[in-house]
Amino acid sequence: MNQIVTTIATSLAHLVLVLAIAPLVTGVVRKTKARFQNRRGASVLQPYFDLAKLFTKEVVVSSVASWLFQATPYLVFGSMLVIALLVPTVITPVPLHWVGDIITVIYLFALGRFFIALAGLDTGSAFGGLGSSREMSIASIVEPAMMLAIFTASVTAGSTNLSIVVERLSASPLAMMNPAHLLAFAGLFIVMIAETGRIPVDNPATHLELTMIHEAMILEYSGRYLALIEWASQIKLVVFLALLSNMFFPVGMAATWSPWALTVGVGAFCLKVTVLAVIVAVIESMNAKLRLFRVPELLMVAFILSLLALILYFIIGA
Amino acid sequence: MSTILFSLLIGTPITASVLCAVFHRRRILEVISVTSAGVTFLWATWLMSVVIEHKTISSPEGWWYADGLSAYIAVIVCGSALVVALYSVGYLRRQVRSRNVDGRQLWLYYLLLNVFLFTMMLVLISNNLGFLWIGTEATTLATALLVAFYERESSIEAAWKYVIICSVGIALALFGIILTYFSALHVVPAAGNALNWSSLMVVAKELDPAVLKLAFIFILVGFGTKAGLAPMHTWKPDAYSEAPAPISALMAAGLVNVALYSLMRFYILVNAALGDGYASTLFLVFGLVSMGMAVPFILLQRSFKRLLAYSSVEHVGIIVFALGIGSPLAYFGAMLHLLVNAIAKVLLFLTASNVRLAYKSKIMRKVSGAITVIPVSATFLIVGVFALTGWPPFGAFVSEFTIVSAGFASGHAVPSILFIGFVVSIFVGFIYYISKMVLGTPAARVTGGDADTASLLLLGVLLAALLLLGVYIPPPLQQCIQNAAAVLMG
Amino acid sequence: MLIIAGRRSPNSQSSLNTAGRNLGFTLALLSSIAGCLLSLTILLSGAPLHVELGQTPLFGSLILHVDGLSALFLGIISLLAVSVSVYSLGYTKDLSPRHAVGTLLFLYNGFLLSMVGVVIAGHAVVFLFAWEVMSLTTYFLISYEHEEPAARRAAWLYVVMTHIGTAFLLVMFVTLHTYTGSFSFDAFKDSGSHMPALVRSLVFLCATVGFGIKAGIIPFHIWLPEAHPAAPSNVSALMSGVMIKTGIYGMVRVFFDFLGPDIPAWWGVLILVVAVSSSVLGVLYALMEHDLKRLLAYHSIENIGIILMGIGAALLFTALGSKPLAAIALIAGLYHVLNHAIFKGLLFLGAGSVLHATHSRNIEDLGGLVRKMPWTSFFFLIGAVAISALPPLNGFVSEWLTFQALLLGFQISDLTVKIAVPLTVALLALTGALAAACFVKAFGITFLGLPRSVHAQTAHESSPTMIAAMGLLSLLCVVFGVAPGLVVSVLDPLAASLLGANISGQIALNGGMLAIPQSTSTSIAPAVLAGFLVAITLVPISIGFVFGGKLRKRAAMTWGCGLEKLEPRMQYTATGFSKPIRMIFSNIYRATHEIEISEVSSPYFQPEVRYELKTESVFLTYLYEPVSRVVLKSARMMRRLQTGHLQSYLAYIFITLVILLLFAR
């Protein structure tokens, strides 16, 4: 009986951690971008205040939209939380690792994307349709690339269970250096940029219909719904960074539940996430947004990279 | 007892034709023809039961002879003649009502119908090969005027071609018979019965092989022309499309079987004499050639009666192919296919005539949406086409499946695959045209209605028979087929 | 034998007597329930049912033999038949009186009986019998509304293709007969060993082509997108739900049951290649379709591809000797057969209700149906989520199993596996993503936004029986998604019996959790996952209350770029939606556009612009049309033989005689 209680407690703690950190990471990214545009930029905590403000505001719902429009925010947020539960951030043996594995995580992302796209179409505005169509076509290449990249890592560990993979890789960090893993990391990095809607693929900060993909779908949302969706995309960014860091550089993760190992784990996690966030921000400010029909070529590069990684791994048989 | 039976078998149709010659009123002509066909059918079934008891019966002086094979084909021929006679009554009344046919033509029709039945019976029960030839020639002459019944330009042309080609074929067959007679002359002492099939069978081993091979070539070309085997089939599409529908049905179901019967008689003789290598390869080749020749003409065709004629060429090819394989299973398949083909041909020719009467045209482009105009005949037509092309619930599938498995079992794998290829491509052609005719919306105003309920009932019975044969072969019928196949084994 | 009772239906031509129609469909309902019970008893008890139909002179005794595999397929057929029969009660109520409902009933029941016959046949002749009767009844069902030329052409194309397929099956069964001496399936069992290798490969190829045509794999798929939309919706649900599965049943029966254990590796590779091309091309063509039922038909091709990935992998792994892997692959394939039958049936029934309500299949002029047909759109959404393999539902579980089976392929060190498996995994992932995109388009454009035409505005909710049927199927989607343990525990002994080795227990099923011991505790617990998804959504609601208090909502018009009223024409269209994907995969589509701008006298008037897009169907133009052109040209050449001259006919006889005299001496 207490075994169940502990798993619930630990997973709740895990959840709170991710929820808390998510806006902070987005704040860090925006701060670095501002710095690059040599302006001071809002404080790192600004996303928290935005969310709080949005929660109190009144929700405006389009008369055209159906029940789907109002259910999507909750569903998207929920699926992001479930992903957060499954992805190891601080501690390797994630309490609920037996519930789902990598493929579940990827398809949960797809579930979220599916409903946001439908919500975009639901309002009947041209922008929603524009966003959904671009989102789904980009996803149709991103998803396989993501799968292949992660499969390379999981195949080395012999199972697709995330905790097992991270455990095996952390046990032998040197194994990380073979070419297959580097290719997979590069592929996954491009996938991360596309998936979370960062600059080279999609511009998160704009409302100009030519460039926005993710923003177009949630154009009609306001108030609490907008807050939930914003927060969900922030969690998504954190989860992706966690995946990137833990799957390929699992150094410093806590192996046991001892308080000391936990603090080291949290510290290492925060460090890695901030470093990656800064890298993302640097890339974002250095590149201009790609033309929409150049994006598939970039994504095709990611797909080929991950496919090569998998085949390379199979041929060389590391 | 055998003489009575034989004389009855020939006597009934000949007396009926004499009576028809005398009386000219329609009512009487109809009654005579139907009763004569019915009674002859009765004698045929009686002959069959007699043959089942003691294998073969022949008349004392040796003129007439009947065994499992001839009795089986006699029953099929008389059966189809009865159905055709019954249908002709309704058909001709309708023609008379729409003033296509006058009194004289009606009289000529019934007279020649009975003569035709008489000549077919003559062939089936004659032991003497000369009589066999005379009967076959007589069938050509009897049907010649029937083919030219409507006195249109095209039917005269068809009749002329029919008579000329068949007479040439039959003349070659006569030379073949003379050669067989010659090969038997130095063996059979009494000149009289050297031509009797039964005596020839007894002495088959000592017949001279070289002359017999030559004779079989002439017989194959001669009776092949009569049966409509390919390269000699050219008269069949013209004759079947121009003759009145009941007559082309009787030709497709009766005359083809009679011609095949003569081919089988010589096939058994040659197999007994030479061992079955020689004749069966010839049959295999001609069977496949006939099926192959039918394919292009069915894929691209304008008139649906010619479509059915080419299907008859194909089915003759199937039966000859099955005979060519030579194993007992193949013979059973061939005999079953004989029966199924006869029923299917009669059914489809008569349904096609209903369509022709309703739409007043043979050209398939003009016929569409028949399912709404003449629903019952249209359903018979499309379901009948599935039956004809060998789809399972119907009998043709069982016989074709037997033939193919016999072909594979006896090592003819590649020809059997060709066989399946031809059957499938013919189905493609058939269903393309028939679905265009039956489905869709009817073109301009179509006045002609469907045939009277009696004929439709008749067609329904035929379709039910086909369905029954596909699902379950009743034991007595199975016994007859086994008998016929045993005779084929020689 | 209740099934045969179901077959006896009132063939009353009068289309008005609702009693006759209800009786007919309820009989079909009862017989399919009986079918389900029969299959369950056999599956659970494991004892095959053996029935002797009777002795025939030619083919020995006709046998009906229902073992595990046929019981599974019998169950699937009956399951879908139950819901479709309920659906048909409502669907056929106001079919136009011109079509006699009596014939529809007669054909419908015949179709059901023949499909059941195919699956429970234990004898080659009975199998072919049921197989062809199935094609026959489907032919008449497709040409049921035979007014439109498209339906006639589809019916013709269908019946020709299946008949060619049956020709291959005939060759296969007769070759098996020549090597085993009898027609019964028991004699065929493991008959692969005493056949020479060449003949065995020939039998394999005939089976692949014969069953492939019925299953609609890529090179032979052209009849499928024509035939399914033409048939009435309840029948097309059955056709694409279960009829194409009889092809899969045939393949599994011949590959694993008949052709025995030692299988060459190239078989598996061939099936994998076919599977991959079917799934990718199937989904790509589906993306370009704007006719709802054609879109679903193309998706059937895609899902058949996914099933064949499982079966192909199973073949490859048995050839390379690792039985447990093959078992997992086979279970994945068979599980996807069940799932596809359910959600494809559901989607087709949904499409049928949409067609029934709006009399238009083109999604370009639908839209906004979610308010007019709430229940249908909800069930269609569940079907869409299931087919895109999204987590809580059944599509996800079977695709997860297929992924696991393929990924375990790395344990085998054979080179072909090393190349085949990663490519298959990549393309399966691509298919999954594209399927999700396609169904966002299908659901979004059809049901969401503003109605684009009068039809859509005047749509009305379908009748209760139709909704009940769809409800039942969506419930099944959820149940098989959440509790895969039920299905896998049934499939496991079945895979064990087929693959010879006892590999039961490969998939540990502790507490609704699917674990694959092969790869150290990889597992998913769909039940818990679904529970989490529902429970977790409470968290945002509570957070919302905590931070923002009671939710205050206000309705307002969607932002129409400043125009005062949002026009339906301003919405995204299906063509627009799929344009980016068309750009990405342009070399596969080779799309051609035609834009006509009408001449306008003065610049003040708006010229009328007509935009027409056509994607080239590659197989039709480069494979089927050339073949038919060659055949017809040679036929036209041969036809000239019948010249009409009497002289030439006599010359033919003369030449035949001379040739015979020369050669046959």
Place this chain on the structure above:
Amino acid sequence: MSPTHIQSIGLLIDICAAAILVTAFLIVSSRNLGFYIRLFALQSIFLGLVALLVVIGYGEMHILIAAVLTIVVKAVAIPIVLTKMIDRIQVQKEVGFSINITVSLLLCGGMVIVADSVAQSILAVQEGGGSAVSRVLSVSIALMLIGLFIMTTRKKALTQIIGLLTMENGVFLSGLSITYGMPLIVEVGIFFDILIAVLILGVFVFRINKTFESINIDALRSLRH
């Protein structure tokens, strides 16, 4: 019958057979329809003579009736019917050809050679090189082939009847040569059939003439494919 007697009978038979072959060649080479019928009558007379010689030479009494029938039916009755037909339908005598005469004559020569080789292979079987009359077999096969050739190349309906009758004569001659004629009833039956065939063909010629205004076979080409 003394052997020398048989010798002379054999000689006479050879002469008649040669005469028959000559008439056949004349038919092939001539253009005039009326001339065809007279040549056919001549041919049938020679055929009757051969039958009579066989009766005298080999004492096969049943052939006598066949010989008489040949002369009566084929030499007299049929030519009368055919000439009456020509007068009734005023067909112009000219006969259209599809191959010119020289080529057809060459072909007929070739056919005689082929017929001879076939006859030898048949007769080789018989011990003692066969009787005098069996040498006639090659002539009869040649007659058959020429008859078929006439039907294939001539364009007039009447010439086709004559071609058919020449073929029948060839078959009858072959019957005579190798089997001394068929049993009586069969011979009578064959004659009866041929007679009816000619009558029916005559009826058809009248109908063709009535509907097509000419008896040229080229008009009969509407039924194709």
